[in-house]
Amino acid sequence: MQSDEKILRNVISQFKIDGSLTQVKANREGHINSTYISTFVHEGNIRKYTHQRINNYVFKKPLEVMENIHAVTEHIYTKLLGNYEDIDQRCLRVVETRDGSLVHIDEEGGYWRTYHYIDHVRTFSTIGDASQAYLLGEAIGNFQLQLSDFDGKSLHETIPHFHDMGFRYKQLQEAMAFNHQNRLVHVGPELDFLMANKERGLLLWEGMSSGKLPTRVTHNDTKINNVLFKADGSEALCIIDLDTVMPGTILFDTGDMIRTATTTGEEDATDLSTVSCDEKLHKALIQGYLAKAEFLTDVERSLVVESGRNITQIMAVRFLTDFLNGDKYYSIQRENHNLDRTRTQIKLMQDMDAKWDILNRDV
Ligand code: GN1
Numbered sequence: 001m002q003s004d005e006k007i008l009r010n011v012i013s014q015f016k017i018d019g020s021l022t023q024v025k026a027n028r029e030g031h032i033n034s035t036y037i038s039t040f041v042h043e044g045n046i047r048k049y050t051h052q053r054i055n056n057y058v059f060k061k062p063l064e065v066m067e068n069i070h071a072v073t074e075h076i077y078t079k080l081l082g083n084y085e086d087i088d089q090r091c092l093r094v095v096e097t098r099d100g101s102l103v104h105i106d107e108e109g110g111y112w113r114t115y116h117y118i119d120h121v122r123t124f125s126t127i128g129d130a131s132q133a134y135l136l137g138e139a140i141g142n143f144q145l146q147l148s149d150f151d152g153k154s155l156h157e158t159i160p161h162f163h164d165m166g167f168r169y170k171q172l173q174e175a176m177a178f179n180h181q182n183r184l185v186h187v188g189p190e191l192d193f194l195m196a197n198k199e200r201g202l203l204l205w206e207g208m209s210s211g212k213l214p215t216r217v218t219h220n221d222t223k224i225n226n227v228l229f230k231a232d233g234s235e236a237l238c239i240i241d242l243d244t245v246m247p248g249t250i251l252f253d254t255g256d257m258i259r260t261a262t263t264t265g266e267e268d269a270t271d272l273s274t275v276s277c278d279e280k281l282h283k284a285l286i287q288g289y290l291a292k293a294e295f296l297t298d299v300e301r302s303l304v305v306e307s308g309r310n311i312t313q314i315m316a317v318r319f320l321t322d323f324l325n326g327d328k329y330y331s332i333q334r335e336n337h338n339l340d341r342t343r344t345q346i347k348l349m350q351d352m353d354a355k356w357d358i359l360n361r362d363v
């Protein structure tokens, strides 16, 4: 541990931060990157920073990830400038290394980045009530609005085919052939359901590829946990975790927002009776979202509810794939964790289907 901390302190010292380091703590949220929070004292002021070792199994080109993030955050920050006293809570900001790079590469080839830590805020893993759902909808709509004049095509595609349903089904087929520990015997009904829904799932990616859906900036991970709220919960301030910012259809983000904000149960719940799509939350969420998302085309708007189902489906496919591959991608805390995650997503889709007409009244 001691030597790990020494390595970490050396990494931190590479970034353009003034003052003296007083504390470093590990943060265990998130499935992908390793995260640490440091505290510095500079001229009597306490400042905190977030340091992350970027997972380069997932992100093959970490510098491109950082170029995307830097471009997008500076675009938003420039818009906010002069309008908010609490601007530092409203936008992630990258801290460069002492030699002006967006990443530091350590002796083992690990890629590190640093952000200003956003303090006095909180996150939620599920939505509490309709007013909170409204706030979340507004926040995602606002994020999209802030970036609606940014050319999505200028960004790097850092994980090619990230939300390409056809590609994700191909990966699922490969995982079925790999069949780690003969796990296929445990997934009959789940596979049947996902196979029966394959065709419909291709809608968003094909809409984008054919040009029916415009290519914009997408965040690609707009789950509720990635939204920072004021400490008292009264306002959603900032969207974080910009790792997967890429060109895409805006509906990937709208869909992930719906997937994570309307569910009554956790993504990795084991009791499926806790998982359903709450129509009251859906209504408020969509109202908040549409209040900001004034730039949507008619085709985009017509697919808002579909997008929630679609992103839930792609997550089910990805979790099942990882289960069959032997849990190589998502970190797991227990046996069958990825299978449990697959099941919650399928349950959520089925409940959306049962309420389909009601949900579509919201748009
Ligand atoms: C992963 O690590 P985290 O929680 O930011 C995943 C997302 C999924 C999410 C599901 C790069 O995000 O696509 O929606 O898990 N990110 C990547 O909880 O694969």
Ligand code: MG
Pocket: 032, 221, 241, 243
């Ligand atoms: Mg993420």
